[in-house]
Amino acid sequence: MSLSPGQLLRGLAIVVFIAAWAFLAHTGSAGEGSGDLSVLLGVAPVVTALGLLLWRSSHPALTGAGILAMLGGLAWYWPTLRENIALLFFIQHLGTNLALGTLFGRSLLGSGEALITQLARAVHQGELSERKRRYTRRATLAWTLFFLSNALISTVLWLFAPHDVWSVFANLLSAPLLAAMFIGEHIWRANVLPPEERPSIAQVARAYRMRNQQKAPATDLDTPQPPANPS
Template sequence: MTPPVPDADESLPGPAWWRVLIVALVAVVWALASHHASSSENPPAWGAVLALTPASIALALALWRLPRRWMGVGAIALQAGLLLAGWPWLQTQAALLFLVEQLGVYILLALFFGRSLKGPGESLVTQMARRVHGGVLSPAQLRYTRQVTLAWTLFFLGIALVSLLLFLLVPVAIWSTFANLLAGPLIGLMFVAEFLCRRLVLAGEDQTTIADAVRAWKAHNASNAHKAP
């Protein structure tokens, strides 16, 4: 099948590459800062701020969208009050806060992939593959994309389990090295491994690239955002 031809804007380097570079630099700085804050014997207060900020913003945005605005405002005020009340303890628990945040992300991602395997509907990766292939998939592609959805589900659950066990069983510096410095590259390695596996399993049938997969992921998320009330 002929791969989709990118639009003219997509084929040009420039702003898109700058955005990728900026995101990559921010991710590296964030990982190094998280590792430093988590592995320090005397955790800096900014480490707790770093760990709490993403979850706090996400929760505040969700509360703001409650049907009754006064409920959202009240819940956000309660959230802020709890953070202020617990701050003397929270600022000394950077590693625990990063653990909870990361476990939450990995478990949510596992649920995001895994729940699409239930019932007669198509799996998440199958849905994205249809976008790349113009809506037409062969039986082999259907089987493979469902298996990849399961693989990503198990991968995220495995990352969460390993992180939790390391946090409980080894010095915090070792856990932090895995959780903050190695987990991200492992996700990237999973993308590459799946791409190479697809080339072997679907040889001569699938000519898509990792960039096609990223565009399909963005399109899927955008479609879900439009459907949301």
């Protein structure tokens, strides 16, 4: 399937953004460049995640107080963060991989379905072959091991290697490793599943959004809610 010029431009913009972020994170971890910019890059993911959680709160006072507390804490600790930029990026990298590893891994525990199995079921509107269930569970395990391995390697390099070496792995190689994992899973999927059981990235993204919408609590439990549009 050919891509439109708009899709190509968006893809190129994403690649440039990721490359610039990785370069700035690497130089910041090495003590080069603007300290304030490096701190901003280091705290941006956490601040964004916390901000979104607070924004979704149904209590405006709690949202406002939380945002003010977060901004106040940043202002208070900003000088300390500027003196520990490499540690800040280490915590960011470690926390991200542990969080993603936990997200995938915890779905493998108990009697529930694996995360990728849940997404596949949403894409195929509840119908999955045994072959598809087996593949999606193994793929969930593969992604769990990928993220946890990243966290382990990052920790070992941080503790026992020069920080420049750690930064190459954590900041410069993270995106290529993630891309390689996606490519590897795509090749694996193409070899074990027929075409009709291989959804596109857009279908998976739509299924993930639908899954999150279905998990969100209804605003009024007494009012019947319309079913989600599966298209």
